[in-house]
Amino acid sequence: xxxxxxxxxxxxxxxxxxxxxxxxxxxxxxxxxxxxxxxxxxxxxxxxxxxxxxxxxxxxxxxxxxxxxxxxxxxxxxxxxxxxxxxxxxxxxxxxxxxxxxxxxxxxxxxxxxxxxxxxxxxxxxxxxxxxxxxxxxxxxxxxxxxxxxxxxxxxxxxxxxxxxxxxxxxxxxxxxxxxxxxxxxxxxxxxxxxxxxxxxxxxxxxxxx
Amino acid sequence: xxxxxxxxxxxxxxxxxxxxxxxxxxxxxxxxxxxxxxxxxxxxxxxxxxxxxxxxxxxxxxxxxxxxxxxxxxxxxxxxxxxxxxxxxxxxxxxxxxxxxxxxxxxxxxxxxxxxxxxxxxxxxxxxxxxxxxxxxxxxxxxxxxxxxxxxxxxxxxxxxxxxxxxxxxxxxxxxxxxxxxxxxxxxxxxxxxxxxxxxxxxxxxxxxx
Numbered sequence: 001x002x003x004x005x006x007x008x009x010x011x012x013x014x015x016x017x018x019x020x021x022x023x024x025x026x027x028x029x030x031x032x033x034x035x036x037x038x039x040x041x042x043x044x045x046x047x048x049x050x051x052x053x054x055x056x057x058x059x060x061x062x063x064x065x066x067x068x069x070x071x072x073x074x075x076x077x078x079x080x081x082x083x084x085x086x087x088x089x090x091x092x093x094x095x096x097x098x099x100x101x102x103x104x105x106x107x108x109x110x111x112x113x114x115x116x117x118x119x120x121x122x123x124x125x126x127x128x129x130x131x132x133x134x135x136x137x138x139x140x141x142x143x144x145x146x147x148x149x150x151x152x153x154x155x156x157x158x159x160x161x162x163x164x165x166x167x168x169x170x171x172x173x174x175x176x177x178x179x180x181x182x183x184x185x186x187x188x189x190x191x192x193x194x195x196x197x198x199x200x201x202x203x204x205x206x207x208x209x210x
Numbered sequence: 211x212x213x214x215x216x217x218x219x220x221x222x223x224x225x226x227x228x229x230x231x232x233x234x235x236x237x238x239x240x241x242x243x244x245x246x247x248x249x250x251x252x253x254x255x256x257x258x259x260x261x262x263x264x265x266x267x268x269x270x271x272x273x274x275x276x277x278x279x280x281x282x283x284x285x286x287x288x289x290x291x292x293x294x295x296x297x298x299x300x301x302x303x304x305x306x307x308x309x310x311x312x313x314x315x316x317x318x319x320x321x322x323x324x325x326x327x328x329x330x331x332x333x334x335x336x337x338x339x340x341x342x343x344x345x346x347x348x349x350x351x352x353x354x355x356x357x358x359x360x361x362x363x364x365x366x367x368x369x370x371x372x373x374x375x376x377x378x379x380x381x382x383x384x385x386x387x388x389x390x391x392x393x394x395x396x397x398x399x400x401x402x403x404x405x406x407x408x409x410x411x412x413x414x415x416x417x418x419x420x
């Protein structure tokens with residue numbers, strides 16, 4: 001993409017604006033996300049990352065140090081989006097959205113197979129965590145951001161008096177996280193949606209004041 | 211292993227007894243389970259299967275047609291064991307057992323990494339289900355055996371009056387399955403056990419009559 005700076009100005013310096021850098025970064029992340037989901041972590045070769053993003057390896061690795069950094073940045077972006085939704089609408093709503101996206105004919109770009117691929121990639125990575133402390137740190141920050149948003153939201157719900165008060169709030173948060181993990185795995189395995197909406201009603205009711 | 215038949219008897223025929231065949235089959239399944247968990251489905255090469263079982267490829271594939279069959283047999287054996295526990299003690303107990311086995315210093319042979327490996331393998335396989343109907347059939351039978359045991363147990367609990375009766379039994383079963391999937395993924399990701407025992411209390415209470 002050519003620079004959009006004006007060549008006519010006196011102090012013209014041919015440089016790329018921050019907006020352009022951000023846009024390029026987003027492009028790379030979107031392509032990389034698809035690529036990791038489709039081919040797994042090991043299978044997402046530099047050649048495939050080039051093909052999926054439509055950019056050269058030079059352009060890609062100008063923005064991200066290496067494949068690890070790129071993967072963590074994708075995970076980080078997902079975590080931020082998810083933490084925002086959790087803060088606004090709660091983890092149960094995130095599960096409902098996930099279920100809607102997985103509905104046949106939902107018109108969304110993400111397929112069951114991509115959910116499976118992405119989860120497979122995360123699992124592959126989770127096995128590496130034990131041997132690579134730097135990577136483990138980046139990963140745990142991602143998990144913690146979502147955990148913090150979940151607890152913040154529960155705290156506000158407890159203050160509003162809608163949360164049950166006979167169970168420790170952290171246990172309620174872990175219960176919701178367990179249900180979320182279950183939903184992710186269920187969809188990744190390509191199992192039918194069945195009555196999952198009613199199951200989520202049950203999950204929601206289980207943390208509320210009776 | 212030599213035949214245990216008695217050479218002294220008149221009608222001695224040197225053959226391998228059914229018990230010996232069964233024992234050999236169990237040996238192969240145990241080695242294959244470890245191998246799939248450690249190296250993933252693709253990574254569990256014939257050479258590695260030989261090394262892990264201590265048997266030749268001839269011996270292994272005398273019992274199982276191919277790697278697919280072997281994998282499905284491992285999954286089938288797991289499913290039978292799990293369905294038995296579910297029928298006897300319920301799916302929540304299966305989750306409690308899983309949690310105990312994952313406890314640090316539990317002295318069990320299965321590590322977090324093996325749980326992750328095994329789940330990774332299952333995911334790999336679930337992605338293949340869409341392209342291989344024969345394989346998909348074997349797989350779905352496995353899932354259905356456990357689902358049937360879960361529903362049988364809930365039916366008996368409802369008859370005994372301990373199950374809540376304001377929610378459809380199949381929704382309760384799916385709720386327990388969601389929690390189970392969540393537990394598997396949680397452990398596979400190597401996350402801390404934290405308060406999962408209390409979370410399971412909450413899961414159990416959510417399906418019971420109040």
